[in-house]
Amino acid sequence: MPAARTSARGSGARASAVKGAKIAQVSWREPRPAPIVLVSGPEEVLAERAIAGVREYLRAEDPGLEVSDIRADDYEAGTLFAVTSPSLFGEARLVRVSGVEKCSDAFLQEALKYIENPQEGATVVLRHSSGMRGKKLLDGIRAGTGGGIEIACAAVKRDSDRVDFAAGEFKAARKRIQPSALRSLVSAFADDLTELAAACQQLIGDVAGDITDDVVAKYYGGRVEVSAFVVADTAIAGRYGEALVALRHALASGADPVPMVAAFAMKLRTMARVAGNREPSRQLAQRLGMKDWQVDRARRDLAGWNERSLSMAIQATARADAEVKGAARDPIFALERMVTVIATREPFAPSR
Template sequence: MPATQSRSAAASRSAGPSTSWDDVRLAPVVLVQGPESLLAERAVDALVDLARERDPQVEKIALEGASYQAGSLSVATSPSLFGEAKIVVVGGAEAATEELVADVTAYVPVADPGTTVVVVHGGGVRGKRMLDAIRASGAPVVLAEAIKKDSDKVAFVTAEFRRARRRIDASGVRALVEALGTDLRELAAACGQLVTDTEGTVTEQVVDRYYGGRVEATGFRVADAAVAGSTGEAVALLRHALATGADPVPLVAALAMKLRALAKVGAARGRGSASAKDLGMAPWQVDRARRELAGWTPEGLATAISAVAQADAEVKGAGRDPVFAVERAVLTIARSHGR
């Protein structure tokens, strides 16, 4: 085996276990890595809580990657006058200075077992030498991966309610993801509010009472009506949304998301069975798309997708009238139903 492959294999064998943000454990060095800042913050909070459970007098010290100065880590991890335990959180390591990279790389092999150093890295290649050193040491790696797929958002909402020991039904989850699914932090806050302010099972009607006026929710209602071929309803919903301040860009995005779901499920049906996981969708989304596809031909779906692609370009600057562009797309989608 070539030397480079041998070194790579050795590093892989010694790399620490990867865990999710909600399954952390204390260690002398912990790497929290990924672009989802909310999940990274939760992972750090959980680590701090674990450190305080172990020692209520633990001292938390915060360092910042972009402004880090040489020697700061050594000072932060050195024994305190009264011997308190420490947890050092190095935030923003994706913007690390060269001094931070050097200091962390040097610290990892001699890490103090009584101190926890948490390095939070949002992604990218900056600080690669530091990240490689942490992984090669066997330190745990906590993943804060971006939640982009609708199926992942559904799983996130379901888990939020499960942790709170509350129940939300499938229609409630769907409504919440449709209303606030573009921003995970906002989605998490909405889950918290519904847990606090409501009782019993959270349903679509409950979610609609709190968040039904959101632009995202309005966009999905427009898309639902257009895909169902309900031209009058779709145009009325669209005009109401625009009159109350909705921006054409997210409205077109909702149309595109709806049609992508139909196209995915339609293509999978042609290839044979495909699971919701394979499609990156929630089971209820697949079931709904299958029902909606009953009124669509491949030619009609292609026409609708082309109309949305044109509208997407026009609302983002290629056209002079974004409102006209989105209305034309809605009309084309509705009229393509059944053709």
């Protein structure tokens, strides 16, 4: 059975993701009902999961749940109050409101009145993707009017975010996937989170055992393209064998050695700039002209590195850069030597 609805902060709650918000910020992976549920942010896949999760939660409590859908941009006056009013038999009510970011004046006026006095037994889910339209309503909800919660669905843009998303899919299903298989899967659907989510669910549903490289190759081999940054991330993390496999996979997929080296150089330069600085991430990022997340990522990447190993990695990358641009006959060997030095953090040994 779901946890009691009266809990102000369930297991899916986390620190407020919206500046100035006074209501609970709840993870889209662990949604729960409240009189008002604000589902904000541009990532539709996460929003759909959150809204579906609220419905499943309510239906588990009351199989007779009444579900109504309203469009905020094509709204008829009085509809919100009509669908939230108690029914004859007292069933729970779920009202899903789409398009709040382009809501009509009529909807905005009634919604502002509604959150002042939400109907008992009704859960109103407001979907707002982006923009300033409806800001007064959002500000009221975030200030605590109506006893609501917020489920923020921020855009998933970075490779690391997509890896975290896919890893969460398998973790939620209690399904194991090899790290290299996970990265290959994410690379296959780097441009479409909807397709990545569908691919994860297909593997979870179809495959009886663990998800391996062979399984991913069997299902999506024609789409898998390992990016230069996946190779760099794996090598910098010290996973030597996986890094070589990722490198060979990337080259087999048509990756160019020159941008491959450039990806390593970019990450190592950032690590070198951040290394040894103990300033708060935001302050350091401002001073270096970087983003907060870039500083945080570089600090994670620096785990296990020291001045000697970082210097050696930068020198190996500089050598590889010259060699893949014509200073050597075999650019592939140059890449493998660079990856070996970076992943092992030791001088290159040809017998490895």
